[in-house]
Amino acid sequence: xxxxxxxxxxxxxxxxxxxxxxxxxxxxxxxxxxxxxxxxxxxxxxxxxxxxxxxxxxxxxxxxxxxxxxxxxxxxxxxxxxxxxxxxxxxxxxxxxxxxxxxxxxxxxxxxxxxxxxxxxxxxxxxxxxxxxxxxxxxxxxxxxxxxxxxxxxxxxxxxxxxxxxxxxxxxxxxxxxxxxxxxxx
Amino acid sequence: xxxxxxxxxxxxxxxxxxxxxxxxxxxxxxxxxxxxxxxxxxxxxxxxxxxxxxxxxxxxxxxxxxxxxxxxxxxxxxxxxxxxxxxxxxxxxxxxxxxxxxxxxxxxxxxxxxxxxxxxxxxxxxxxxxxxxxxxxxxxxxxxxxxxxxxxxxxxxxxxxxxxxxxxxxxxxxxxxxxxxxxxxxxxxxxxxxxxxxxxxxxxxxxxxxxxxxxxxxxxxxxxxxxxxxxxxxxxxxxxxxxxxxxxxxxxxxxxxxxxxxxxxxxxxxxxxxxxxxxxxxxxxxxxxxxxxxxxxxxxxxxxxxxxxxxxxxxxxxxxxxxxxxxxxxxxxxxxxxxxxxxxxxxxxxxxxxxxxxxxxxxxxxxxxxxxxxxxxxxxxxxxxxxxxxxxxxxxxxxxxxxxxxxxxxxxxxxxxxxxxxxxxxxxxxxxxxxxxxxxxxxxxxxxxxxxxxxxxxxxxxxxxxx
Numbered sequence: 001x002x003x004x005x006x007x008x009x010x011x012x013x014x015x016x017x018x019x020x021x022x023x024x025x026x027x028x029x030x031x032x033x034x035x036x037x038x039x040x041x042x043x044x045x046x047x048x049x050x051x052x053x054x055x056x057x058x059x060x061x062x063x064x065x066x067x068x069x070x071x072x073x074x075x076x077x078x079x080x081x082x083x084x085x086x087x088x089x090x091x092x093x094x095x096x097x098x099x100x101x102x103x104x105x106x107x108x109x110x111x112x113x114x115x116x117x118x119x120x121x122x123x124x125x126x127x128x129x130x131x132x133x134x135x136x137x138x139x140x141x142x143x144x145x146x147x148x149x150x151x152x153x154x155x156x157x158x159x160x161x162x163x164x165x166x167x168x169x170x171x172x173x174x175x176x177x178x179x180x181x182x183x184x185x186x
Numbered sequence: 187x188x189x190x191x192x193x194x195x196x197x198x199x200x201x202x203x204x205x206x207x208x209x210x211x212x213x214x215x216x217x218x219x220x221x222x223x224x225x226x227x228x229x230x231x232x233x234x235x236x237x238x239x240x241x242x243x244x245x246x247x248x249x250x251x252x253x254x255x256x257x258x259x260x261x262x263x264x265x266x267x268x269x270x271x272x273x274x275x276x277x278x279x280x281x282x283x284x285x286x287x288x289x290x291x292x293x294x295x296x297x298x299x300x301x302x303x304x305x306x307x308x309x310x311x312x313x314x315x316x317x318x319x320x321x322x323x324x325x326x327x328x329x330x331x332x333x334x335x336x337x338x339x340x341x342x343x344x345x346x347x348x349x350x351x352x353x354x355x356x357x358x359x360x361x362x363x364x365x366x367x368x369x370x371x372x373x374x375x376x377x378x379x380x381x382x383x384x385x386x387x388x389x390x391x392x393x394x395x396x397x398x399x400x401x402x403x404x405x406x407x408x409x410x411x412x413x414x415x416x417x418x419x420x421x422x423x424x425x426x427x428x429x430x431x432x433x434x435x436x437x438x439x440x441x442x443x444x445x446x447x448x449x450x451x452x453x454x455x456x457x458x459x460x461x462x463x464x465x466x467x468x469x470x471x472x473x474x475x476x477x478x479x480x481x482x483x484x485x486x487x488x489x490x491x492x493x494x495x496x497x498x499x500x501x502x503x504x505x506x507x508x509x510x511x512x513x514x515x516x517x518x519x520x521x522x523x524x525x526x527x528x529x530x531x532x533x534x535x536x537x538x539x540x541x542x543x544x545x546x547x548x549x550x551x552x553x554x555x556x557x558x559x560x561x562x563x564x565x566x567x568x569x570x571x572x573x574x575x576x577x578x579x580x581x582x583x584x585x586x587x588x589x590x591x592x593x594x595x596x597x598x599x600x601x602x603x604x605x606x607x608x609x610x611x612x613x614x615x616x617x618x619x620x621x622x623x624x625x626x627x628x629x630x631x632x633x634x635x636x637x638x639x640x641x642x643x644x645x646x647x648x649x650x651x652x653x
Contacts, residue, residue: 022646024477025648041407043406043411044219044383044416044635045639046412047408047647048645050408064442080351083340084350084351088643090348097352104352105352107354107435108356111435112360116372121371121420121424123416124417125375125416126402130408132402132403146386146404148379148382150215
């Protein structure tokens, strides 16, 4: 097995390269079946059905975005209602300014809800996936650069309770993985 | 013998209903990364320098015109009594409408699982952003005292005054700002995996640094993809009502007034259909030359893609045509003499030529797209798209100008005459749009690589089985 990174640094995990999306899917199923918990599969595009295979739960981002949208909605209620009805009532065309002007508040209510939701979705995404993070043990592995081109990788992490370098390496090789590599933290 | 015939009939039937491949056969994942990235990685070709020197000069002209306008006053435009909204608002609606196709392709076609969108969504979204930038210039300048545009933002200020939130102009400010920001987020989110591709391929320090920062450290693990896909779905879901709302709100600027010819309930859907029509025309206008220059792109943006876009053009063009007819009918049916007079004036008054041009470009020409011949010959598609671009500009001009030139009182009737500043400013925004697009194709991947890879047959995790 080759080494990536400084061999005297702590261990991050063992990785292997697979040829196709189908091979990686099969490997992921086997790794999960063998009882590993801390592993991840890497691909240039999201592979259909992979979440179920690796046992990932549905992303909670939707609920977070709902809270963001609600915040936006309430902000728009406050920002429109307080000035229009309380601080600075401006009578135009003799039309109502407060509660009964609700239809005229709709466009801004809607737009602000969408704006806050979208920002929550983006910031929430970055927080969930732990980005921006410019330095990661996987970047020590030269071949891993292929992940954004046409490379498919699986990595079993050392924090898995069942992990042993030798066994994980042999297991990945038995699944058809090539270029099995020990990845170090540094 | 009989059995053989049955099989061959079945086979030919299957071949007939089988879908056209979204990417030309034989193009692999590696090829997609290599080719799309090579556009960004190679030296700027000569045509690019020629093109950007033209569009760049026009952008400088825009800056000069805007400086002149701010220094002198809005009077340098031809806007005057009675036509207080003229080319500025025409251009604003024209540009903001163009943006809509980008969001439609990236969001609505995503939700409806139209996989052919993957080849064109990146460029279309970029076009959206650039069009909204061009659009935003006009109302900002039209307020006159540009340095006071911040009054649109509801913040406590020393004067103790607040905005009228029931005004369509306020709605417009919020809608356009939201649209721009959400489009930027959506676009950037889609770019992250592709920026990682450019980062991983980078050979120079500068590129490594630049794309490395922009890619945020993307690794492409399933732990990232699963949240990423959810975020993308949410952003698409949020953008879908947003895009429909933006042009509806723009149409409220007119519809909520009492001017005959503007005060109609048909405006929101009519504007949205027109926006999508005009936007698809612009997508075709920029993608057809890009395909011609970068020939292998034709394997990603195939004739089948162009054919599909033409069908959208035909459909929305027909809705627009229906709206034109319905407008006329309602003017007659309403029994309101001012409404009737305005519409009669549009068709027969001194601006009849603009109305006729609008009908020719937006209603008559797209009808050619009923024929496969016109949908699959890109030269024809380009010509029809150019007609639509021109027609959509004239549609907005007809709506804005003809309603204002005839006031309720004949004593305040008048015509609109653009000044050289009007013309130069519009040319300048065309230049700005072109410049931004040229910079985009040199610095960012023009095609969404990861999404195109995902629609290749080799991306199927269960080959042979059902997807």
